[in-house]
Amino acid sequence: MKADKHVPPVTDLDGKKRPLIAIAASFLLVVCISLVAVQGWSIYSARETQLAQSAAATANMARALADHADSTIELVDTILASVVESVQHDGITHYGERLHLHLIDHVSRTPSLQGMYIYDASGNWALHSLREPIPVLNNADREYFVYHKTHKDKLAHVGPPIRSRSTDTWVLPVSRRLEDKDGNFIGVALATVQLSFFRTFYDSFDIGKEGNITIALDSGALVMRRPYVQENIGTSIAKEPMFKQWRATPASRAVPVDLDTLDRMYSYRPLRRYPLFVAVGLSTDETLANWWANAYISTAWVVILLLILMWMGLRLFRQVTLRDELEEQLRNAQLALVTKNRSLKLLARNDGLTGIANRRLFDARLDAEFNRAVRDGTSLALVLLDVDFFKKYNDHYGHPAGDACLQFIGQCIRTGRRRAGNLAARVGGEEFAILLPNTDLYGAIVVAESVRRSIASAGREHQANPAGIVTISCGVHALVPTKGMESKQLVEAADKALYLAKSTGRNRVCPDAPAVSSRRERASILGS
Numbered sequence: 001m002k003a004d005k006h007v008p009p010v011t012d013l014d015g016k017k018r019p020l021i022a023i024a025a026s027f028l029l030v031v032c033i034s035l036v037a038v039q040g041w042s043i044y045s046a047r048e049t050q051l052a053q054s055a056a057a058t059a060n061m062a063r064a065l066a067d068h069a070d071s072t073i074e075l076v077d078t079i080l081a082s083v084v085e086s087v088q089h090d091g092i093t094h095y096g097e098r099l100h101l102h103l104i105d106h107v108s109r110t111p112s113l114q115g116m117y118i119y120d121a122s123g124n125w126a127l128h129s130l131r132e133p134i135p136v137l138n139n140a141d142r143e144y145f146v147y148h149k150t151h152k153d154k155l156a157h158v159g160p161p162i163r164s165r166s167t168d169t170w171v172l173p174v175s176r177r178l179e180d181k182d183g184n185f186i187g188v189a190l191a192t193v194q195l196s197f198f199r200t201f202y203d204s205f206d207i208g209k210e211g212n213i214t215i216a217l218d219s220g221a222l223v224m225r226r227p228y229v230q231e232n233i234g235t236s237i238a239k240e241p242m243f244k245q246w247r248a249t250p251a252s253r254a255v256p257v258d259l260d261t262l263d264r265m266y267s268y269r270p271l272r273r274y275p276l277f278v279a280v281g282l283s284t285d286e287t288l289a290n291w292w293a294n295a296y297i298s299t300a301w302v303v304i305l306l307l308i309l310m311w312m313g314l315r316l317f318r319q320v321t322l323r324d325e326l327e328e329q330l331r332n333a334q335l336a337l338v339t340k341n342r343s344l345k346l347l348a349r350n351d352g353l354t355g356i357a358n359r360r361l362f363d364a365r366l367d368a369e370f371n372r373a374v375r376d377g378t379s380l381a382l383v384l385l386d387v388d389f390f391k392k393y394n395d396h397y398g399h400p401a402g403d404a405c406l407q408f409i410g411q412c413i414r415t416g417r418r419r420a421g422n423l424a425a426r427v428g429g430e431e432f433a434i435l436l437p438n439t440d441l442y443g444a445i446v447v448a449e450s451v452r453r454s455i456a457s458a459g460r461e462h463q464a465n466p467a468g469i470v471t472i473s474c475g476v477h478a479l480v481p482t483k484g485m486e487s488k489q490l491v492e493a494a495d496k497a498l499y500l501a502k503s504t505g506r507n508r509v510c511p512d513a514p515a516v517s518s519r520r521e522r523a524s525i526l527g528s
């Protein structure tokens, strides 16, 4: 049927939809995973960049501070070296007052210098840069004094910070050994660097609230540290993780160290000429504060984007599902319509009770065959059949039994029509017809007689029929129509023949043709 071609097979449509949903879901999944991956990667790389920048900043700062400390001590040491040269050449007391003024001048012109002192071989104060008279003090107990007394090297010695006995401030002692021409120890020359000089300088750097700047001796003695805690000056930091890290990796580099429960990035730098080092530590939390803020914001945006994508995906999925349901309903409706159309067509063409063609189809085919016979010049025959005493059958056996009888007649007519081109139809209540194209009268009588016999021989009981069984009467007519003739002429002639069959005793076949009107001729046909 044509209509069927427009109804796509359900399985075909489903096959196309499933990949669509799968492709959409896969695409969404890939987009979501990519978003998460890109976000993760960008957060990670931003963190690495931030830490690298922080490491570079601490490294630069450590280098600058180390250079500053180096220059400061070197300047002091240079002054000290000149004083040592004078004293060793002229003796401690030779230029006593002149050297005193000289020392005062040095200290007043050098901001980092706290004071200069010269001690004799016993540690007693011999000269100093103070303006007041020499106090009666002895420094033989000082670390630098003991060092020079026991070490012959002529280089400068930088000792651990000490509290000045003259000014009570914390200073860094830079000292040199004094010896006579024979190399015998004759005392110590000392220059003290003000630790406040370092403190002021270190305070000028922006290292955050939890940053840390440390300058200490290689032995671990703390010289100065920001944040400043006076009690810690001079104490040993040898056990601090930061110091251990420095000893383990003496090159200047940034390493993360957990110190005082604070996670810091440290950069170390040794002084070029003196046994000290500088360490700069920046808090990792502070360093990464901006990174965290940006990471939170960008992650929030990604999460929002993911939610929007998932929402859109869900909507798309729902829409596809809805479309599937609608298409399913549409297909079902289409199928129902096609089925309905089929049965409507059948109803329009076929008789509901007997299943053979109805009056409408009969009329249409009659006209068509009639016209064809006119065109082809062939013979067209018609058999009209009528159940005998059918009213009485109904009355006797009831209407439903009458229907069953009509169905039986219809079945006999359908099987008796012989050729496929012949049309068996129910044309009235208990009236039937067989249209026989390209058939002459004799052929039609043969067909009619065959049907009549098959019904009679079935012996279906009909007590109200004098024959005692169900019988039919047939009227037959055939003609070769010509232009101008009408199909109703064939029907009327067949009807006339049927009337003849009824009126002459029923259960018989009567032609409406003068050619076979004689008893003998009819008998010869019927006998064949």
Ligand SMILES: Nc1nc2c(ncn2[C@@H]2O[C@H](COP(=O)(O)OP(=O)(O)OP(=O)(O)O)[C@@H](O)[C@H]2O)c(=O)[nH]1
Binding pocket: 353, 386, 387, 388, 389, 390, 391, 392, 394, 398, 399, 400, 401, 402, 403, 406, 428, 429, 430, 502
């Ligand atoms: N059961 C049944 N009866 C029908 C149907 N159509 C018509 N009839 C009956 O068929 C009967 C026809 O009766 P008549 O036209 O008097 O003809 P008859 O009784 O067969 O008499 P003859 O044709 O002269 O032998 C009527 O009683 C109709 O009610 C049908 O579809 N079913």
